[in-house]
Amino acid sequence: MNAVAIDKRAVAASFSRAASTYDQVAELQRQVGSNLLARLPDDLQPHSLVDLGCGTGYFTRALNARFERPVLGLDIAEGMLCFARTKGPEHAAWIAADAEALPLRGDSQHLLFSSLALQWCPDLGRALSEARRVLLPGGCMAFNTLVEGTLGELRGAWEQVDGYVHVNRFMPLAQLQVVLAEAGFARWHCEVETHVLHYPQLSALTHELKALGAHNLNAGRPGGLTGRARLRALTAAYETYRQVAGLPATYQVAQIILYK
Numbered sequence: 001m002n003a004v005a006i007d008k009r010a011v012a013a014s015f016s017r018a019a020s021t022y023d024q025v026a027e028l029q030r031q032v033g034s035n036l037l038a039r040l041p042d043d044l045q046p047h048s049l050v051d052l053g054c055g056t057g058y059f060t061r062a063l064n065a066r067f068e069r070p071v072l073g074l075d076i077a078e079g080m081l082c083f084a085r086t087k088g089p090e091h092a093a094w095i096a097a098d099a100e101a102l103p104l105r106g107d108s109q110h111l112l113f114s115s116l117a118l119q120w121c122p123d124l125g126r127a128l129s130e131a132r133r134v135l136l137p138g139g140c141m142a143f144n145t146l147v148e149g150t151l152g153e154l155r156g157a158w159e160q161v162d163g164y165v166h167v168n169r170f171m172p173l174a175q176l177q178v179v180l181a182e183a184g185f186a187r188w189h190c191e192v193e194t195h196v197l198h199y200p201q202l203s204a205l206t207h208e209l210k211a212l213g214a215h216n217l218n219a220g221r222p223g224g225l226t227g228r229a230r231l232r233a234l235t236a237a238y239e240t241y242r243q244v245a246g247l248p249a250t251y252q253v254a255q256i257i258l259y260k
Contacts, residue, residue, distance in 0.1 A: 016079025018213030053117020057084030
């Protein structure tokens, strides 16, 4: 993502609206976040930790259970934070915050955890600079993000219909690796997972994206409602991807660990 392509206010508003429906359809999000959590070193015992882009607080609770420590939940979407507060954990603190301008002291955190949040940052390099600033020496940041190739089937189908931007753009892996290499961390590791979900029909996918708050947030998207003729054309184009299991939707997820 870049500053031209994404509007933070639109991101915050979209995810705030999705707070009450997000957990009902977030199976993939729980899976890739659990995979990230499993990548943390077994001997890691952080005394101060943050769930950055905590959303409904699912992984805030998971971090609290694993480390038996209070967790600070940060998110740009006030609606998500309001929902998270109702779920706990009891000792969590919830703060509205921008990953590119963290309201945290330098050298104050042992662990920053962030699952499927930083792809919505206009400037990932700035977010990583902030993360490095607030981490203690020897501290760890674990995050995952979507990269180019995600929802490629939906993008390809729309390209057969019109020239508008209908699908969120994600950073190419090569560009992500450059950003990671230039972020100033002592060492880092990046591994990409491919997840393919299947849907009985296109509407099941589009309804899920809306319920997640992750539908099209890019500049260049069409205004107003999509006409019936374009929807019929999109459905026909997407049907060319159909497999035995259903209509595929591919997600490319980079799982990253960095050490200060």
